[in-house]
Amino acid sequence: MKLVSPIRRAGRPGLRSVRAPLSAAVLASTLLGLHTAPASAVERAQPSAAAAAAPLEYSDRLIVRYRSAAEADVPSAGLQLRAHAAAQPFGTHMKHLRRLGTGAHVFQLDRPMPQDKLQQMARALQNGDADVEYAEPDLRMRPQFVPNDAKYAKQWNLFEPTTGLNLPTAWEKSTGAGVVVAVVDTGVRPHVDLQANLLPGYDFVTDRSTANDGNARDADASDPGDWTVADECGEGWPGESSSWHGTHVAGIAAAVANNGIGVAGVAHGAKLLPVRAMGRCGGYTSDIADGMIWAAGGKVSRVPANKTPARVINLSLGGASRTCSTTYSEAIKAVRQRGAVVVVAAGNENMSVARSTPANCADVVVVTAVKRNGHRASYANYGTAVDLAAPGGDTGAGILSTLNSGTRKPAKDTYAGYSGTSMATPHVAGVAALMLSVNPKLTPTQVETLLKASVRPFPGNCTGCGKGMLDANMAVDAAITARSLTVQGAPGP
Incomplete structure (x- = not known):
């Protein structure tokens, strides 16, 4: 993550043009490494502990x-x-x-x-x-990922014995059919490898100056691009090409499979609900919270009702804060009451997850990242709040998924390998959808319990990475077993 300061707010109704020392971790509170371009993504250097703690957060x-x-x-x-x-x-x-x-x-x-x-x-x-x-x-949140320039023709994260999810076996029992996975992010492009699974979503970005689509909230959840120019998000910010972050995350969770092209998503039988809550320089906690509530079927003022409520909500985003905000706590409580599992990225600062929100909130599934060899990824946050780990990639071995070739505005559909806890998180969200597909009666607490109980041991050094590595086949089996116990009258997990 590159720390920057300050942001210029110009031409925004009700605000003066000012310069104030803002960090990337604040402004959107932590986009932990936006990428420069799909064809030449560069991994950002990790900051020292002192540097990570120094910048002030602004809002x-x-x-x-x-x-x-x-x-x-x-x-x-x-x-x-x-x-x-x-x-x-x-x-x-x-x-x-x-x-x-x-x-x-x-x-x-x-x-x-x-x-x-x-x-x-x-x-x-x-x-x-x-x-x-x-x-x-x-506070403002940012997508959680560390980009890299590696592209791979194979999705090692799905099937390799070391850190792969053991998905081919799991897919014999479940593909996620009947489950909706919400991706609260930068929006999603109508990529050819996503279209068949995309539902109508909503754009919750209220700040016109960062929305980048000419308006505020509307029914178009597609990603117009989140490119920035130098110093736009803070003094020293170099300016970056559009990341298409939400499109990449969505592809990992539920890209279409068996269509002869591109990649396969973890829960390729599930439906994707795009919820746009971040634009240029990230997104506000309040917009993200509203997006979560709407995604689960809750009421949000002046926003049409969501006709396809999600059972799984993916938050590949975060910000630097030592405590979980009340706003996040209430939003999480609201969506869990509606039966939705909230899966959150641990963050990419290589520090304790206790300092990253909403990963430090209660009642969420917190995911950190492992490399292809099973060791904790160099950027990944760690700590007692982490529940489990999933493939997130690292230098030389990213997670291949759907993307767009445009450096600013949308262009052609493409694919690229990215790395980060943002990439690890939709693996878990996808597996949660596989579980709910075979056992829709599972509560959010039961899903979390079964996920943590069905992990594999780490083949490498991964201190502070939770109970173990995600295993899709074991998790689906656990959901099926829980269903059988319920049918027979025995208590579930």
């Missing part, structure tokens, strides 16, 4: 939940006045932006501020208004 939004306004689209004039008053001592103005699907409200500041100041403002608001249940910064 220009607060999330506030009111006890008396949870069901209202707009808080009362009195509540808004007290929120505005709380911001004044910090030299900024605050206005109401919108209501979240969780019932909380998003407020817009007139300039980006460091996270510590935002937390002070949030505490001042909460302490000064008895009607405030909680207030917290609305």
Whole structure:
């Protein structure tokens, strides 16, 4: 991950053009290495521990939940006045932006501020208004992957005995049919190897300046590209070509198989629900949270209902934060109540996962990455919160998946190998879909329990990588066994 600072906000309604020290881990809180171009992707150097801890995180939004306004689209004039008053001592103005699907409200500041100041403002608001249940910064998230320039004709991650998923055997029992997998990411291109499995999704990006599609929220979840120019996402940011990150993640999870072309997805019989929540420079926590809730079939204000709720939600994204935000916690709780499993990338800073959110949240399946030889990948986060590991690739052996050849705007369909915990995560999401296909009655907790109970031992050094390596065949067998026990009247896991 390359750390950068600051961001320029120009030409955005309600904001002055400012420069503030922003890090890549903040701005979108951690795109841990956007790629330069499909044909020449370069792996970023890993920062030192001191460098990773130094940059301040900035945002220009607060999330506030009111006890008396949870069901209202707009808080009362009195509540808004007290929120505005709380911001004044910090030299900024605050206005109401919108209501979240969780019932909380998003407020817009007139300039980006460091996270510590935002937390002070949030505490001042909460302490000064008895009607405030909680207030917290609305941080930005970024896709989690480390690109590389290796392309492989074979998908070693699916079948090789060392770290492959043992999928050919698993596919004899399940392909994920009947299950919807949501990819909350940069959007998904209508790639020829994805089209047959793509459902109508939604674009939850609210920031027009980073949406890159000419508008804010709409029903078009396709990825217009997330390219940036130098210094756009922070001072020292070199500028990068479009990553097509969501398209790559979607292909790993559920690319079409047996069509004579391209690659096979882990759950190629499942359907893909594209949920666009990140654009140029990443995406806000609030947009991601709304995307999660909508994906699971929950209600989000001013957004049409999702007619194809997902049972699995893939979050190949993250940001630097020592605690899980209340917004993420509430969104995770909401989608789990609707039966959806949340699978999250551990992050790519080669540090403790306790410092990466939403991987440090409770009730999610946290995935780190192994190399082709079974050792922990050089970039992969680790720690007690990690549940299991899956193939993420590393230098010289990436994960091959669907992509686009455009450096800025969409061009031709193509394929490329990327590396990162972003790539490891959809392997697990795909296997969760295989399990739910043979046993739809599994709860999110049961899916997580069975995944961790059916892993293989690590063939290499992988301290802090969870219970073991993902094994699709063993996981599907475990789901089938749980179904049989339920039918026979015995308690499930």
